[in-house]
Amino acid sequence: MQRTIVKEIPEHKGEIIKVCGFVNIKRDHGKLVFIDLIDRSGVVQIVGGEKLSSLKPQDVIEVTGKVQERPVNMVNKKILTGSVELSIETIEILSKAEEIPFDMTQEILNVELPTLLDFRALTLRHSKVKSIFKVQAAVMQGFRNAAQALDCVELFVPTISASATEGGAEVFKVDYYGHNAYMVQSPQLYKQMLVPVFERVFVISHAYRAEPSVTTRHLSESVQMDCEFGFVNFDDLLDYLELVGKETLKYVGKTCSDILSDFNIPEIKIPENVPRLTMREAQRIILERTGIDHTKEKDLEPEDEREICKWALETHNSDLVTITHYPTKKRAFYTLADPKDPEFSLSYDLLFRGIEILSGSQRISNYKDLVSAIKERDLDPKNFEMYLQAFKYGMPLEGGFSFGLERITMQILQLKNIREASLFPRDMERVDQRLSVLKSNNKK
Numbered sequence: 055m056q057r058t059i060v061k062e063i064p065e066h067k068g069e070i071i072k073v074c075g076f077v078n079i080k081r082d083h084g085k086l087v088f089i090d091l092i093d094r095s096g097v098v099q100i101v102g103g104e105k106l107s108s109l110k111p112q113d114v115i116e117v118t119g120k121v122q123e124r125p126v127n128m129v130n131k132k133i134l135t136g137s138v139e140l141s142i143e144t145i146e147i148l149s150k151a152e153e154i155p156f157d158m159t160q161e162i163l164n165v166e167l168p169t170l171l172d173f174r175a176l177t178l179r180h181s182k183v184k185s186i187f188k189v190q191a192a193v194m195q196g197f198r199n200a201a202q203a204l205d206c207v208e209l210f211v212p213t214i215s216a217s218a219t220e221g222g223a224e225v226f227k228v229d230y231y232g233h234n235a236y237m238v239q240s241p242q243l244y245k246q247m248l249v250p251v252f253e254r255v256f257v258i259s260h261a262y263r264a265e266p267s268v269t270t271r272h273l274s275e276s277v278q279m280d281c282e283f284g285f286v287n288f289d290d291l292l293d294y295l296e297l298v299g300k301e302t303l304k305y306v307g308k309t310c311s312d313i314l315s316d317f318n319i320p321e322i323k324i325p326e327n328v329p330r331l332t333m334r335e336a337q338r339i340i341l342e343r344t345g346i347d348h349t350k351e352k353d354l355e356p357e358d359e360r361e362i363c364k365w366a367l368e369t370h371n372s373d374l375v376t377i378t379h380y381p382t383k384k385r386a387f388y389t390l391a392d393p394k395d396p397e398f399s400l401s402y403d404l405l406f407r408g409i410e411i412l413s414g415s416q417r418i419s420n421y422k423d424l425v426s427a428i429k430e431r432d433l434d435p436k437n438f439e440m441y442l443q444a445f446k447y448g449m450p451l452e453g454g455f456s457f458g459l460e461r462i463t464m465q466i467l468q469l470k471n472i473r474e475a476s477l478f479p480r481d482m483e484r485v486d487q488r489l490s491v492l493k494s495n496n497k498k
């Protein structure tokens with residue numbers, strides 16, 4: 055007999071079918087035992103006698119049974135198969151699960167973050183946890199659709215590099231056959247090198263940052279979704295980043311509405327025109343609203359980002375706000391200074407519901423200026439030789455941006471910690487296992 059997937063069961067009323075999946079909840083009423091079986095498409099109630107009573111959560115089973123209609127007062131409107139149940143004929147245990155160390159049967163998985171991550175291969179199975187990554191897949195798809203609609207070609211770039219992409223100390227060094235190499239801090243240099251080749255590109259890539267502290271919004275390994283365009287000016291770039299941001303969020307709203315309502319997420323407010331402020335304008339608004347004077351600060355603090363997002367929601371009914379003109383010295387070496395006021399740069403961040411989800415800039419496209427900018431940061435142009443070739447041999451005005459996949463996912467679902475939005479998060483304290491555990495294992 056062929057396997058029927060759970061969501062199709064209601065089409066087989068009265069028939070004997072075969073299903074395969076995982077035991078979720080068991081309700082044992084003595085002679086009558088119910089289990090909820092989960093497969094990739096949904097959940098269904100199976101009813102039987104003692105054949106079911108030895109089952110435990112996460113056992114993998116194959117069941118044949120008859121699809122019968124549930125009495126009207128027993129219909130479960132919350133699930134797709136709620137009008138039917140499967141009355142068991144035969145059962146085979148395909149894989150027996152060991153005792154689960156915590157209760158996975160509740161609607162919300164009630165474990166602390168370290169446990170959630172220590173048992174990641176297991177906790178990911180919980181339907182609410184799994185849903186986070188369905189939303190993440192939709193973010194990726196929405197981004198991809200929008201980038202393709204802008205005529206960008208999708209490319210895959212290396213994650214081991216000869217130079218530290220973004221500068222600074224937050225770089226993982228790799229022993230590369232006895233030479234120094236680095237894990238890329240972003241796909242930046244490669245996407246820029248590809249502009250003269252394809253003109254418009256997009257890249258979805260892992261990025262590595264040796265973040266020196268533990269925060270709720272930084273990972274040591276994250277996924278960046280980048281675009282880069284040739285023959286563009288600053289205004290074009292702002293239009294493009296907002297377009298891609300809006301389209302990505304709209305796609306998620308459209309395709310994941312069931313999950314968003316399950317998480318009690320308010321509708322995402324996406325305005326036609328995203329409000330735009332320079333960093334200094336944002337700081338002045340914050341001063342007016344809160345009396346807190348950050349107008350001399352060189353960057354927006356996390357609380358500033360939250361406050362300016364509140365402003366955007368209240369005054370523009372928008373969950374998005376674009377901030378431009380960050381101080382040139384605070385941005386990476388490839389960022390173009392504003393010719394009208396070189397202290398500030400042609401750079402931008404996109405904030406969403408209180409935090410930065412994107413940043414980018416108009417780039418220095420002139421070869422000589424770029425070499426000078428590298429030297430000004432005390433970096434060695436020799437380490438950027440291949441990157442610099444792209445500029446030496448003809449480069450149009452260009453620029454681009456990068457979205458953080460986990461950050462967007464976290465903000466859409468209003469998760470408290472970015473680690474919840476990463477399948478296998480890496481940070482200062484963990485690479486799969488806690489580093490403290492790995493250390494004591496190594497000593498043994």
Ligand code: AMO
Pocket residue numbers: 220239240241242263265271272273274275276278280410411412413414415454455456457458459460461472
């Ligand atoms: P930036 O460093 O701002 O810019 O990174 C771009 C976006 O990636 C996300 N992000 C992170 N997410 C989780 N953990 C981290 N440690 C982390 N670091 C960054 C954020 C951020 O907005 N090359 C430039 C982009 C460009 O100019 O095109 C860059 O990497 O959402």
